[in-house]
Amino acid sequence: MKDAFGIPQSLLVLGGTSEIGLATARRLVARRTRTVWLAGRPSPALDRSARQLLDLGAEVRTVAFDALDPESHEAALGKVFAEGDIDMVLLAFGVLGDQAHDEREPLNAVRVAQTNYTGAVSAGLISARALQAQGHGSLVVLSSVAGERARRANFIYGSSKAGLDAFAQGLGDALHGTGVHVMVVRPGFVRSRMTEGMEEAPLATTPEAVATAIELGLRRRSETVWVPGALRVVMSALRHLPRGVFRRLPV
Amino acid sequence: MTDPPYKGGTVARMSADTVPAAEGDSGTTWGPVTGWGRTAPTAARLIRPRTYQEAADAVRECGVRGGIARGLGRAYGDAAQNAGGAVLDMTGLDRVHAIDADGGTVLCDAGVSLHRLMEVLLPLGWFVPVTPGTRYVTVGGAIGADIHGKNHHVSGSFARHVLSFELLTADGRVRTVDRGTPLFDATAGGMGLTGVILTATVRLQPVETALMSVDTERAADLDDLMARLTATDHRYRYSVAWIDLLARGARTGRAVLTRGDHAPLDALPERSRARRDPLAFRTSRLPAAPDLVPDGLLSRTTVGLFNELWYRKAPRVSRGRLQRISTFFHPLDGVPHWNRVYGRGGFVQYQFVVGHDRADALRRIVRRISEHRCPSFLAVLKRFGEADPGWLSFPVPGWTLALDVPAGLPGLGAFLDGLDEEVAQAGGRVYLAKDSRLRPELLDAMYPRLTDFRALRAELDPRGVFVSDLARRLHL
Numbered sequence: 001m002k003d004a005f006g007i008p009q010s011l012l013v014l015g016g017t018s019e020i021g022l023a024t025a026r027r028l029v030a031r032r033t034r035t036v037w038l039a040g041r042p043s044p045a046l047d048r049s050a051r052q053l054l055d056l057g058a059e060v061r062t063v064a065f066d067a068l069d070p071e072s073h074e075a076a077l078g079k080v081f082a083e084g085d086i087d088m089v090l091l092a093f094g095v096l097g098d099q100a101h102d103e104r105e106p107l108n109a110v111r112v113a114q115t116n117y118t119g120a121v122s123a124g125l126i127s128a129r130a131l132q133a134q135g136h137g138s139l140v141v142l143s144s145v146a147g148e149r150a151r152r153a154n155f156i157y158g159s160s161k162a163g164l165d166a167f168a169q170g171l172g173d174a175l176h177g178t179g180v181h182v183m184v185v186r187p188g189f190v191r192s193r194m195t196e197g198m199e200e201a202p203l204a205t206t207p208e209a210v211a212t213a214i215e216l217g218l219r220r221r222s223e224t225v226w227v228p229g230a231l232r233v234v235m236s237a238l239r240h241l242p243r244g245v246f247r248r249l250p251v
Numbered sequence: 252m253t254d255p256p257y258k259g260g261t262v263a264r265m266s267a268d269t270v271p272a273a274e275g276d277s278g279t280t281w282g283p284v285t286g287w288g289r290t291a292p293t294a295a296r297l298i299r300p301r302t303y304q305e306a307a308d309a310v311r312e313c314g315v316r317g318g319i320a321r322g323l324g325r326a327y328g329d330a331a332q333n334a335g336g337a338v339l340d341m342t343g344l345d346r347v348h349a350i351d352a353d354g355g356t357v358l359c360d361a362g363v364s365l366h367r368l369m370e371v372l373l374p375l376g377w378f379v380p381v382t383p384g385t386r387y388v389t390v391g392g393a394i395g396a397d398i399h400g401k402n403h404h405v406s407g408s409f410a411r412h413v414l415s416f417e418l419l420t421a422d423g424r425v426r427t428v429d430r431g432t433p434l435f436d437a438t439a440g441g442m443g444l445t446g447v448i449l450t451a452t453v454r455l456q457p458v459e460t461a462l463m464s465v466d467t468e469r470a471a472d473l474d475d476l477m478a479r480l481t482a483t484d485h486r487y488r489y490s491v492a493w494i495d496l497l498a499r500g501a502r503t504g505r506a507v508l509t510r511g512d513h514a515p516l517d518a519l520p521e522r523s524r525a526r527r528d529p530l531a532f533r534t535s536r537l538p539a540a541p542d543l544v545p546d547g548l549l550s551r552t553t554v555g556l557f558n559e560l561w562y563r564k565a566p567r568v569s570r571g572r573l574q575r576i577s578t579f580f581h582p583l584d585g586v587p588h589w590n591r592v593y594g595r596g597g598f599v600q601y602q603f604v605v606g607h608d609r610a611d612a613l614r615r616i617v618r619r620i621s622e623h624r625c626p627s628f629l630a631v632l633k634r635f636g637e638a639d640p641g642w643l644s645f646p647v648p649g650w651t652l653a654l655d656v657p658a659g660l661p662g663l664g665a666f667l668d669g670l671d672e673e674v675a676q677a678g679g680r681v682y683l684a685k686d687s688r689l690r691p692e693l694l695d696a697m698y699p700r701l702t703d704f705r706a707l708r709a710e711l712d713p714r715g716v717f718v719s720d721l722a723r724r725l726h727l
Contacts, residue, residue: 001329001724004290004599004687005664009724031664032690085723135335136293179283179294179334219659220596
């Protein structure tokens with residue numbers, strides 16, 4: 001069960017090697033979380049993630065999960081929920097892709113969409129149903145500011161996150177009053193493996209800062225969290241720029 | 252099912268028309284439920300049984316996620332919540348069955364509130380044996396949390412005055428449970444996890460009037476406060492101290508002591524309204540707190556200001572002042588929904604007790620709270636008397652401090668975890684009826700009879716029918 005501050009005792013991270021996912025897990029384990037499930041493709045990296053949380057004193061288990069194989073989601077997640085209540089599901093998987101390359105290779109672009117959107121729709125719905133049955137829990141969805149308005153430079157990734165974001169908002173409304181809380185997290189540019197070597201955008205942040213914002217959002221039962229918070233204002237302005245102007249912006 | 256047999260000598264049997272059942276429909280709704288602190292909502296099926304049979308049916312049919320009884324929802328945390336399962340709203344079972352006006356006992360449904368009991372009993376010259384800071388708690392809840400009041404140092408906790416109760420257990424049977432039995436001791440303070448209390452027979456306190464004779468005095472700091480409480484508590488039936496936890500430096504722990512007893516008839520002024528009708532139960536109500544209070548209303552500044560005024564407003568010394576029962580015991584009941592003043596984020600109550608010989612721990616904790624600047628305006632310090640046999644009953648002899656803090660205070664979770672460690676090291680414990688955030692690992696040390704409690708539950712309720720969010724969170 002979550003405590004008065006919204007901190008879960010059990011956590012399922014979908015995308016068990018995600019840096020934001022792990023930073024969040026570390027933070028929550030330091031506070032109260034005792035059981036962590038890491039869902040991801042079996043790999044040495046997943047085992048390393050598990051080891052890292054184990055060293056912090058959590059009881060860690062891994063479960064094979066592939067966002068690109070929605071058919072397997074029911075079985076994989078069913079196994080986790082069958083073992084006991086999950087107080088928080090963190091939907092953290094996602095790929096950035098390579099815009100220039102993916103524009104030439106549509107099948108690669110489709111993989112980005114299938115991972116970030118289709119996979120999340122399937123895993124999100126299955127998790128939501130399980131949370132609803134237990135009458136409590138938070139589903140925290142890692143969206144992105146990139147989904148707020150698609151940019152020339154990364155519209156494949158951006159459109160997949162836009163779909164995910166809209167899906168999660170709708171799901172949150174559908175679950176209102178069921179005891180299940182859906183929180184959409186929209187980080188800006190996060191310094192991590194995923195963005196290594198890329199030029200940093202303004203208001204860049206870190207996985208740890210995202211984790212801090214998630215902890216605060218849990219306590220406040222927020223529905224939308226921007227990281228950093230100033231992005232809310234920035235994006236709200238950018239969103240209303242005419243296309244002709246937005247196109248010319250150096251973003 | 253018919254009314255249970257009453258074993259005492261019945262003098263005044265309340266007929267149905269003098270005790271009208273509260274209006275309201277039985278039935279089932281699904282919705283989010285929280286405790287009085289308004290944190291951590293979870294959804295449950297809300298069932299409001301109107302007969303014992305309906306309650307038994309609800310328990311039989313409550314499904315894999317079990318059920319828990321709920322009274323007036325005054326437990327601060329998640330004790331009367333059951334995510335995904337059933338919550339039995341017991342306030343529909345609210346009949347006062349019989350009053351023995353000579354012997355001073357009452358037999359009533361568990362859903363009867365202490366407020367209702369006062370309305371019925373005071374004109375007959377009787378008062379409830381124990382009342383907490385609100386009279387809007389049910390008799391069932393009072394037993395389940397084994398509540399205490401300002402008279403704990405004299406009268407013990409609520410269950411001490413309960414002669415017997417009827418308990419609906421997981422198998423759908425109704426058992427009569429007498430004092431001195433393991434099931435009684437597991438249920439007193441058992442947070443509703445042994446079953447659903449249907450009726451109880453409670454021994455009452457005789458009074459001559461419905462007024463209190465109150466002595467008030469100020470204490471300049473914590474040492475002064477503790478010295479005053481230690482020296483003269485035994486002279487009063489009721490004793491409590493409001494403590495200013497925001498005061499710092501030399502004034503740390505400054506407080507206002509209010510202590511008193513039921514006023515005897517000859518203490519009322521002659522030819523006054525009170526003298527003509529000494530047992531009239533008078534209350535007053537202000538408008539309810541609005542639902543939309545901004546989250547930051549109770550800040551260090553506003554609470555600091557309130558505490559300063561509250562301290563200064565109290566007389567340095569006053570003796571024998573007459574006060575209404577509602578003013579003395581239940582000042583907050585005058586503002587319906589007062590819990591809303593903390594805003595949407597809700598608040599956390601924290602109450603612990605440490606032994607009389609661990610005053611050092613109490614001093615350290617008060618200093619830590621004061622240094623952390625917790626904006627608490629409902630903090631009270633009291634000395635507990637002898638413990639009662641309930642296995643998970645909270646009070647043990649010693650010092651108990653209760654405080655409220657807005658849940659949104661930054662760093663509060665980690666800060667209270669630190670206090671837990673201090674309390675546990677001093678051999679103390681925190682109060683489950685107020686808890687919404689304790690680390691489960693500490694519970695076994697705080698409640699040594701937990702093993703017995705778990706064993707009894709495993710035997711009585713092998714399928715785990717009775718369960719609450721509190722029980723899930725703390726692995727009770």
